Amino acid sequence: MSEPVVLNTIAELRRHLTQWRARRQTVALVPTMGALHDGHISLGRIAQQRADHVVYTIFVNPTQFAPTEDLSAYPRTFEADRAKIAALGADAIFAPTPDVMYPAAFATTISLTGPAIADLEDRFRPTHFAGVATIVAKLLIQAMPDLAVFGEKDFQQLAVIRQLTQDLDLPITIAGGPTLREADGLAMSSRNVYLSTEERAIAPLLQRVLSEAAAAITAGEDAQGALTYGRDRIVQSGFTLDYLEWRDALTLGAPSRDKASRLLVAARIGKTRLIDNVGVAGGEKV
Numbered sequence: 001m002s003e004p005v006v007l008n009t010i011a012e013l014r015r016h017l018t019q020w021r022a023r024r025q026t027v028a029l030v031p032t033m034g035a036l037h038d039g040h041i042s043l044g045r046i047a048q049q050r051a052d053h054v055v056y057t058i059f060v061n062p063t064q065f066a067p068t069e070d071l072s073a074y075p076r077t078f079e080a081d082r083a084k085i086a087a088l089g090a091d092a093i094f095a096p097t098p099d100v101m102y103p104a105a106f107a108t109t110i111s112l113t114g115p116a117i118a119d120l121e122d123r124f125r126p127t128h129f130a131g132v133a134t135i136v137a138k139l140l141i142q143a144m145p146d147l148a149v150f151g152e153k154d155f156q157q158l159a160v161i162r163q164l165t166q167d168l169d170l171p172i173t174i175a176g177g178p179t180l181r182e183a184d185g186l187a188m189s190s191r192n193v194y195l196s197t198e199e200r201a202i203a204p205l206l207q208r209v210l211s212e213a214a215a216a217i218t219a220g221e222d223a224q225g226a227l228t229y230g231r232d233r234i235v236q237s238g239f240t241l242d243y244l245e246w247r248d249a250l251t252l253g254a255p256s257r258d259k260a261s262r263l264l265v266a267a268r269i270g271k272t273r274l275i276d277n278v279g280v281a282g283g284e285k286v
């Protein structure tokens, strides 16, 4: 097991990448906020298959949290994260401090339309994607990797990042990694640690509702009926439902059965907000 080098400044990151580029070796970036679980490690495996070197970034980005959200409570587990990245055999960890990413005079934020304004996450977290897009753009520009890998669990985030990479002409391939699930179907998430034992037992219902609604829509049943039934089940199980929607997988606009589409859910249980999504069979894959 080789230890990944830990880089804390942009200059260190760039020095390291320059050596690899001089040897014409390719680089994949796996941006994270740490608290790594198997889902994050699976993104690193995708990165390893497609590039010579893999760099994880670990940075809990303050600008994507609203003042009411869990920034201070967000799990920070650097030593455990480092051990997991070492076991995977990734090359480096870029772990800047907030003042490296946001120096005192910082004054730029990316403004978004398109998939960032889809009446999904943006309805409940109106400032979130500006923070995500700004930090992801900075990380991509700092590292200029050949490839960057993001989880499909944050499906709207992935669409926003694809759009920003295209719109800013960044010559970087964006890859999506499938959602990893616990044995009972719950999507892996760093926020699952917030769930009480009772909430943890209820949480997998979201995935069951998604797969049943996806199967019903695929079978040609009335989509609105399937969504209404799914929404009722989620609420009756004790969640506060933010949304359960069926959308086009590329634009996140209105879906159709002959194009790739996705069912997306967000719901709160106790203090924890969970999101998940599944593909609906039919149409082209995204």
Ligand code: PAF
Binding pocket: 031, 032, 033, 059, 061, 064, 132, 135, 136, 150, 154, 157
């Ligand atoms: O998905 C995440 O962990 C974060 O939103 C990201 C992409 C690392 C940006 O902070």
